[in-house]
Amino acid sequence: MMIAHTAHVYHRTLDPNGQDSLARFARLIPPGSRVLDLGAGPGVLGRYLTEVLHCVTDGVECHPAAVAEAAPWYRHLECADLEQLTLTGCFAGLQYDFIICADILEHLRQPGNLLAQLPGLLAADGRVLLSVPNVAYAGLIAELLAGDFRYRPEGLLDETHLRFFTRASLLRLLEACGLRPVALDATVMDLCHSEFANDWAGGGWAEILPPAVMRALLDRPEALVYQFLVTAVPAAPAGEPAEQVPAEAVAAAQATLAARLAASSNPALSIAIVTYSPDLAVLATVLAHLNRALRHAKQRGLLAEAHLTLIDNGPGSGWRKPLQAILHAADLPAVVELLSGQGNAGYGAGHNLAFFRGKGSVHLILNPDVLVEEDALSEGLAFLAAHPDAGLAAPAARDSQGRRQYLCKRYPTVLDLALRGFAPAWLRRRWQTRLDRYELRDQTNDDSVLWDPPIASGCFMLCQRTALEQVEGFRPDYFLYFEDFDLSLRLAAVARLAYVPQVRIVHLGGHAARKGLRHIGLFLRAAVRFFHRHGWRWW
Incomplete structure (x- = not known):
């Protein structure tokens, strides 16, 4: 305009x-x-x-x-x-x-x-x-904190403005004048496009304000609201007033906060992938996606360096050369290491080998059948930087056909696992409402962060290293299955888990309990160990 x-x-x-x-x-x-x-x-x-x-x-x-x-x-x-x-x-x-x-x-x-x-x-x-x-716009408050209150020919401090409003003061004024808001909308202004752009881009208050102050500025629903737009009616009609800031304004503020704090932290990232008889073509595709995601994060200034450790769990010793060739061809912007010869240590123990060798402040546990979207790492790193209380960021996932996968779950019951893993389709349909609740389908979407889901999937876990160190990584006695359930519960005791829909992946695998009798046996033994340790819930 x-x-x-x-x-x-x-x-x-x-x-x-x-x-x-x-x-x-x-x-x-x-x-x-x-x-x-x-x-x-x-x-x-x-x-x-x-x-x-x-x-x-x-x-x-x-x-x-x-x-x-x-x-x-x-x-x-x-x-x-x-x-x-x-x-x-x-x-x-x-x-x-x-x-x-x-x-x-x-x-x-x-x-x-x-x-x-x-x-x-x-x-x-x-x-x-x-x-x-909106006088509570982040740029205006930051300028005030920097000791300035500059009127301009136009903008929030237009030289002809006589009165200033926040959301709360505007709503109070309407109430005092016999008006009730029935809709609250907002125009959102990126700081880069506002009259405060020069200070935000560099050389001004954005460089001198400490991260804690920046977090306080931007971690507010109305931080990037430039104008409030209200629809109001005479106060007599019944109904609840509209007072909530629109979701898109909240999301914009959170994204800006995340990007700013992540850029200032510029962390190192360690990545671990454990393979066992991998599909080499799929693995090459996984690494190609990872390559793009790493370069995206580095270009945005969200990542200083990366270290990938690929753990070859076999079978046998014949996988080293083909895996080396794939890693070399991937040309990742990272230090790359291949660990092999230790035999099949199991999924969790294999990941621990990589984790305890790494030094990055953020650690990614990644399956060899997961394609990360180009901006997935950028979004995840930015989120963790903006939310220091978060120990794990879980992604939004879809399968190769674009169908949503619900990777975050409630604490399982024996009935949930039996229905989900072994029941025929007709029986699962009869229990679909229960399974939907178990998979948190009513709480996870493409827009909103869900804090504290009880369980996160091990196919993609972006974690703060400090949180993983406190719980000492995976428990190695889970050879396969339930190691991610166990880790989620232990991480939740020292940090917060978050489902972050902006972190997007394509998960090509799943349904591990349907891979044959041996896998069913491993699944059942791991389930018994999990329930024995954390508590049995039958239905």
């Missing part, structure tokens, strides 16, 4: 598909509505409402030049100061489906006096649409 002003007359262009306040408000107004536009400016919104939506539009504007420009698009356009005008007198006998206060309240000394008049001008089911800048 481009803005230019002369004598405080703001000129904008209205893109019906845009994300600025005028465009969003225009999309809320049905054709043929009766609209009162307060602070009409040169008539950008009024023209769209009249020409495109065929609305009946009245307005108020204080600048004569703007009134002259806007007049053709309004049935009645009053040239008056909103602080001095009595709306019910000027528009006596009229009622409106929508009253718009787009970016106007911040220019008034007493905005409450204006708002208090609006309920009397609303038709039945009429609504007030208003927008205000």
Whole structure:
């Protein structure tokens, strides 16, 4: 949205598909509505409402030049100061489906006096649409912490702004004026695109504020909200007021926080892959995806160095040369090491060999059948940097056909495992509601972080090394199966687990208990060991 002003007359262009306040408000107004536009400016919104939506539009504007420009698009356009005008007198006998206060309240000394008049001008089911800048925007607060409070020709500290609002203060004002918010929206502004971009990019407060302060700035739902957009109605109708910041604004703030803190920590990453009679073509594809993910993280400044250890569990000694060839061809941006000759130490013990040789502050446990998306490591490293209490980041997974896999789970019962691992399809369908609950299907999605899932899958575990060291890695007595269940429960005692949907993988494997009698035996023995250690739950 481009803005230019002369004598405080703001000129904008209205893109019906845009994300600025005028465009969003225009999309809320049905054709043929009766609209009162307060602070009409040169008539950008009024023209769209009249020409495109065929609305009946009245307005108020204080600048004569703007009134002259806007007049053709309004049935009645009053040239008056909103602080001095009595709306019910000027528009006596009229009622409106929508009253718009787009970016106007911040220019008034007493905005409450204006708002208090609006309920009397609303038709039945009429609504007030208003927008205000958010003074709690992270860039503005950071500038204040750096000792500055700089007015500018435009932006949050526009030199004509007289009043400043946070979400809480705006909602209090509406309540005091007899209005109840029924929808709360927001325009989100990346710091790189704001008036604070130079300080954010480098050389300013972004470089001098300590990580704890940066976390406090950005770890707030409204940190990157540039404007609040509110739909309000007279307070009499029942219902809960809309007070929550939109999810996309929260996600943007969290992503910015994660990226900033990860860039400042710039950790080393150790990676472990354990193989046993691997499909070499699949492994080559796994390494190709890992290559792209490592380069992505390094390019974003989220990763200083990486060390990959591939543990060859056999069978036999004939796998070393083909594995060496695949590692060489992968050309990973990492130090690469192949451990072989120790025999089949088991999944957990094999991973421990790699873990205790590594030094990276973050450690990735990766299956040889998992394809990491290009930005998966970047997202995971950024998340762990932004949340020091998180010891493990679990991914969102899909199979090779794009179907979602639910890798995080509740604590299992014997019935859950029997149904999921051994029951025929018709029986699983009868118990689907129970299995859905076991797999946390009602709590995991593509948008929201889920904190503290009881169990995370061992196919991809991005862990803080300090947390793994506290629990001493995998328990080696789980030769195969349930070692990840056991590790999840022990990690949860020293750190928090998190399902992070921005960390995306494709998992080509699974269903290990259906691979034959030997695997069924290993599965059952591991299950008995797990329940004996952590507690039996039958159903």
